[in-house]
Amino acid sequence: MRPFDYHRAETFDDVTSGQIIAGGTNLLDLMKIQVMTPEALVDITRLEGLSAIVPEGDGLRIGALVTNSALAYDPLVRAGWPLLSRAILAGASAQIRNKATTGGNLLQRTRCPYFYDTSQPCNKRTPGAGCAAIGGGGRMLALFGTSDHCLAAHPSDMAVALTALGAEVEIHGANGTRRVPLQDLYVPPADRPDRETILETGDLITAVILPAPKSGSRQGYRKVRDRASYAFALVSVAGAVTMEGGTITDVSLAFGSVAPKPWTIPEVEQMLLGQPASDDLFRRAADLLAPDPAPHPETEYKRALLRRTFVATMRQLTGLADTTGTDIARAEA
Amino acid sequence: MSVHRPTPHDSARLHVTGAARYVDDIPTPAGCLHLAFGQSTIAHGTITAMDLTAVRASEGVIAVLTANDLPHANDVSPSIHDEPLLATGTVHYVGQPLFAVVATSHTAARKAARLAEVTYDTKPAILTIEEAMAANSRFEEGPRVYTRGDASGAIDASAHVIDGVIDMGGQEHFYLEGQAALALPQDDGDMVVHSSTQHPSEIQHKVADALGLPMHGVKVEVRRMGGGFGGKESQGNALAVACAVAASLTGKPCKMRYDRDDDMVITGKRHDFRISYRAGFDHAGRVQGIEFVHYTRCGWAQDLSLPVADRAMLHADNAYFFENIRIESHRLRTNTQSATAFRGFGGPQGIVGVERVMDQIAHHLGLDPLEVRKVNYYAEMESADGGLSAPRAAAPLPPESILTKKKQVTPYGQEVTDFVLHGLTADLAARCDYEARRVAVAEWNAGSPVLKRGMAITPVKFGISFTLSHLNQAGALVHVYQDGSVALNHGGTEMGQGLYQKVAQVASGVFGIGLEQVRLTATDTSKVPNTSATAASSGSDLNGMAVLAACEALRARMADHLAAVRQGEPADVVFEGGLVRVGADEMTFCAAAKECYEGRVSLSATGFYKTPDISWDRIKGNGRPFYYFAYGAACSEVVIDTLTGEYKVLRTDILHDAGRSLNPALDIGQIEGGFVQGAGWLTTEELVWDDKGRLRTHAPSTYKIPAASDRPKVFNVALFEGDNPEATIHRSKAVGEPPFCLGISVLMALSDAVAACGAAYPALDAPATPERVLKAVMRVRGDA
Numbered sequence A: 001m002r003p004f005d006y007h008r009a010e011t012f013d014d015v016t017s018g019q020i021i022a023g024g025t026n027l028l029d030l031m032k033i034q035v036m037t038p039e040a041l042v043d044i045t046r047l048e049g050l051s052a053i054v055p056e057g058d059g060l061r062i063g064a065l066v067t068n069s070a071l072a073y074d075p076l077v078r079a080g081w082p083l084l085s086r087a088i089l090a091g092a093s094a095q096i097r098n099k100a101t102t103g104g105n106l107l108q109r110t111r112c113p114y115f116y117d118t119s120q121p122c123n124k125r126t127p128g129a130g131c132a133a134i135g136g137g138g139r140m141l142a143l144f145g146t147s148d149h150c151l152a153a154h155p156s157d158m159a160v161a162l163t164a165l166g167a168e169v170e171i172h173g174a175n176g177t178r179r180v181p182l183q184d185l186y187v188p189p190a191d192r193p194d195r196e197t198i199l200e201t202g203d204l205i206t207a208v209i210l211p212a213p214k215s216g217s218r219q220g221y222r223k224v225r226d227r228a229s230y231a232f233a234l235v236s237v238a239g240a241v242t243m244e245g246g247t248i249t250d251v252s253l254a255f256g257s258v259a260p261k262p263w264t265i266p267e268v269e270q271m272l273l274g275q276p277a278s279d280d281l282f283r284r285a286a287d288l289l290a291p292d293p294a295p296h297p298e299t300e301y302k303r304a305l306l307r308r309t310f311v312a313t314m315r316q317l318t319g320l321a322d323t324t325g326t327d328i329a330r331a332e333a
Numbered sequence B: 001m002s003v004h005r006p007t008p009h010d011s012a013r014l015h016v017t018g019a020a021r022y023v024d025d026i027p028t029p030a031g032c033l034h035l036a037f038g039q040s041t042i043a044h045g046t047i048t049a050m051d052l053t054a055v056r057a058s059e060g061v062i063a064v065l066t067a068n069d070l071p072h073a074n075d076v077s078p079s080i081h082d083e084p085l086l087a088t089g090t091v092h093y094v095g096q097p098l099f100a101v102v103a104t105s106h107t108a109a110r111k112a113a114r115l116a117e118v119t120y121d122t123k124p125a126i127l128t129i130e131e132a133m134a135a136n137s138r139f140e141e142g143p144r145v146y147t148r149g150d151a152s153g154a155i156d157a158s159a160h161v162i163d164g165v166i167d168m169g170g171q172e173h174f175y176l177e178g179q180a181a182l183a184l185p186q187d188d189g190d191m192v193v194h195s196s197t198q199h200p201s202e203i204q205h206k207v208a209d210a211l212g213l214p215m216h217g218v219k220v221e222v223r224r225m226g227g228g229f230g231g232k233e234s235q236g237n238a239l240a241v242a243c244a245v246a247a248s249l250t251g252k253p254c255k256m257r258y259d260r261d262d263d264m265v266i267t268g269k270r271h272d273f274r275i276s277y278r279a280g281f282d283h284a285g286r287v288q289g290i291e292f293v294h295y296t297r298c299g300w301a302q303d304l305s306l307p308v309a310d311r312a313m314l315h316a317d318n319a320y321f322f323e324n325i326r327i328e329s330h331r332l333r334t335n336t337q338s339a340t341a342f343r344g345f346g347g348p349q350g351i352v353g354v355e356r357v358m359d360q361i362a363h364h365l366g367l368d369p370l371e372v373r374k375v376n377y378y379a380e381m382e383s384a385d386g387g388l389s390a391p392r393a394a395a396p397l398p399p400e401s402i403l404t405k406k407k408q409v410t411p412y413g414q415e416v417t418d419f420v421l422h423g424l425t426a427d428l429a430a431r432c433d434y435e436a437r438r439v440a441v442a443e444w445n446a447g448s449p450v451l452k453r454g455m456a457i458t459p460v461k462f463g464i465s466f467t468l469s470h471l472n473q474a475g476a477l478v479h480v481y482q483d484g485s486v487a488l489n490h491g492g493t494e495m496g497q498g499l500y501q502k503v504a505q506v507a508s509g510v511f512g513i514g515l516e517q518v519r520l521t522a523t524d525t526s527k528v529p530n531t532s533a534t535a536a537s538s539g540s541d542l543n544g545m546a547v548l549a550a551c552e553a554l555r556a557r558m559a560d561h562l563a564a565v566r567q568g569e570p571a572d573v574v575f576e577g578g579l580v581r582v583g584a585d586e587m588t589f590c591a592a593a594k595e596c597y598e599g600r601v602s603l604s605a606t607g608f609y610k611t612p613d614i615s616w617d618r619i620k621g622n623g624r625p626f627y628y629f630a631y632g633a634a635c636s637e638v639v640i641d642t643l644t645g646e647y648k649v650l651r652t653d654i655l656h657d658a659g660r661s662l663n664p665a666l667d668i669g670q671i672e673g674g675f676v677q678g679a680g681w682l683t684t685e686e687l688v689w690d691d692k693g694r695l696r697t698h699a700p701s702t703y704k705i706p707a708a709s710d711r712p713k714v715f716n717v718a719l720f721e722g723d724n725p726e727a728t729i730h731r732s733k734a735v736g737e738p739p740f741c742l743g744i745s746v747l748m749a750l751s752d753a754v755a756a757c758g759a760a761y762p763a764l765d766a767p768a769t770p771e772r773v774l775k776a777v778m779r780v781r782g783d784a
């Protein structure tokens, strides 16, 4: 780790002097191996008013410093937005979730192995250096939204759930406070994959706002990974579906670990809307899910995996399949 | 008497409180320097220029050593001197140490090591089995072959024949404590080395050669390792030698520890294997003839690859008697890390080969795989007194035909006289309700299109002893102090397995004193010389016996003296419950020790043990390489998701034979850990090299050992009680490696679950990652 200055922020405006640190679970790891080498850290964990979960209308205002654990176990969240709770608990480990914060989770960096290996070229780490993943190994890379300069995927589980739930992010900056849809927080990699969000120096995420849950919706989060716990998603699907008499009247979906941000495909939702749930419908919708060919040969498998995970999730959310028989997480001896 | 009792590990409290000291925790004297290796970035080639100017100029760098700077031997090989510490012109794999940086801190050394400008004349690298076979790149002159009978003829004459190939990957040891060494210069050029090693005598030997000293000039000490698993049998040599040379040149203490990525890139791993096979059998699945060809990638240097590949051949039969068998073994030289010892030492790979054959035979005939395994088991022997050789609780008699069979002999000529798997398997099957659950699984699968379950029982018969016979020896040194406290020392090393505790139990039993009166001291080459590696599961077998011999010698001396003073018989002196009784006289052990000291009795003794009755000709493949066999069986049930390939182990039941267990708690711990590590090898742990020979999975982010939640949700482990028929330490059996092979039940259960998806045989390779499981599902469904 390189030496750095440390400053504890006193006010929301007091975050301009360095890299923001919240739980530190991502940032410190990256600093230790010198993938990130900030000159100064601004610790925001003592800022007032960022650690509460409070109702806002029929929705919810989640402070940026609310820990992943607190959020996952919050009774309001579990009742109204169980998808969020499930997605968070599918990630990391209890110890990490106890430290990790809502704001930090949204801004965690990619898990592309070359990004972590400072002896390899990586445009995300050093703009213009080249991308070792192109022509290298890459089964964790993205399917959608990549550029010629970077193929990396965003690894968050929580952000995928928040996207499917239509969350907004509240940002405090030099010109006051603004709200943007979570989708618009992230910018495409283009030729500057090091720039990941619209945030400017001095911008502080203060909260995430959840709109009211759709009444009668069924929610689910399905994460596929190499190992039952403590592993990042290969692909994930978050969904909330409302049905009336066998017909899908509302559907909202997001796909994880397949793009530089939680990914949405509005055409899929349009195809499903107003249709009776059926395997055939889901299979046709799944065909919209796979770019051909995958941007990297080693992510070819993700195309099939995403389609299948989508179909399985839709079957569960629409009641075509009963969860006990199809959800491996629930299988018991 | 504490032998056979489930006492906790002597360092348990220290382990869980973080107070246990490892090499990197030892306080170093002032001025300690730190080392890091500069590594090759290509897999094969010659170095045309190595510009180290920037390395030398880097902050904190004191010295940079290349091969030319080494004063004496430049070799860290445990076998045929083919492994220079620092490259001498040719490089053989990505990660090979080229030079060593000596700097004021660990980070300064690592940073500087990356600044070298090395140019190479790159040569084609041999990475795969195919490439090595095509180039005839191998160790030894040609393949090693063991045969008995006419395998090929018997196969051709059989009613049914199958053939196939299974690939199984290697495995990173992933000891929690990485490789580490600390060298402290002494008077007149001597050296003291603290090393995280399973083999202190080898470190001593290599350091002495590198410093041009006799072995008595080097003392190696090992208190404990944070895991070894075979990865510290030879792989610690480089660090210890580099530190010793640097310490000798600078006169300063020198320390080196590999960062995890460096550790994974530099050090050797379990050998990966490809095994092709052909088997002929009758309608019941009884094998008439069987052929195996083993191909293993040994990496660039020989290291321990020959005995590893030998042991794979010696376990090609596992628990099964094959009249006609041929095993051919190719030890291939590749431009990758030099594969090394890893728990099981080739045995598990050999066993996976034959377990695959059993599974495929059962699939071919539509039989329960357990039935096929049982008809091929070795016969349970009749002993001289007419009973079964190892009568155990609840062992139903095997069928008549087996009882009357003549003695069965392994393909390498060793009689199997202690076979217990008939009874053990029946006992396990009853305990875990195997038959009813198999029916239930089939019914459940019929109604479940997406999730499929599978179940399998696999057995293990594992040969115990070093196959290099002379290694089967051990020494011990025991002191009784005048206050009655006892200090023990032996050549075995502690790596978490509980060896020290078991040996302390043995000593406390001899003297009839409590464990708190016995102290095991750090393994030290100046106390017990010429020791073997703590390996081959032999730690307590060998060192327990050596300590027993020393303690008994001391007890006899004490009894002689105490009896003589009281005109009694030494044979009547009783050591028990912390007391010593001589006739009507009774005193504490402490008082007895003091009395002996004052009576000028020597209260220090050495002990020695060598395993009896073993002999082995590895070229002919004949003899009795093993003193005895250890047995066990596991039943695993899994569920797979046919859409994603994900899976989960739902339940595992294990019955394992540890003889008359020295410590049931420690043994069950070894069995649980061994099983999980074995299952990890065959499921999620995947080593991936790219086409340049770079290991791409060199950190826990990409190399996935099982996590706590991957253990079976229901996990029942029991010991198969009974004496070892051989006269081992308190009739116990070695327990380090055999249970590793029980993880194979998970691979076979996955195969069973995949088989429920269609008609074709799954032919699941290992590691059976979710990706591989998914592909196998697609294959058996015919939609690949």
Ligand SMILES: Cc1cc2nc3c(=O)[nH]c(=O)nc-3n(C[C@H](O)[C@H](O)[C@H](O)COP(=O)(O)OP(=O)(O)OC[C@H]3O[C@@H](n4cnc5c(N)ncnc54)[C@H](O)[C@@H]3O)c2cc1C
Binding pocket: A019, A020, A021, A022, A023, A024, A025, A026, A027, A028, A029, A044, A064, A065, A068, A090, A091, A092, A093, A096, A099, A100, A101, A102, A103, A104, A105, A106, A107, A108, A155, A156, A157, A158, A203, A204, A205, A206, A230, A231, A232, A233
């Ligand atoms: C071993 C391991 C496994 C993991 N597995 C998973 C997983 O399976 N799924 C998953 O989703 N995640 C996983 N994670 C990631 C984990 O969720 C994130 O590290 C965590 O959420 C980051 O939160 P933090 O508060 O610690 O962020 P920090 O590390 O403190 O910060 C991360 C980034 O966010 C910025 N930042 C933080 N807060 C703010 C704010 N309020 N405003 C502006 N910028 C801010 C920081 O400057 C920094 O760049 C894993 C992490 C580890 C170490």
Ligand code: SF4
Binding pocket: A110, A112, A113, A114, A115, A121, A122, A123, A124, A125, A130, A131, A132, A133, A134, A149, A150, A151, A152, A193
């Ligand atoms: S994919 Fe992106 S993160 Fe990975 S090496 Fe290329 S530029 Fe870096």
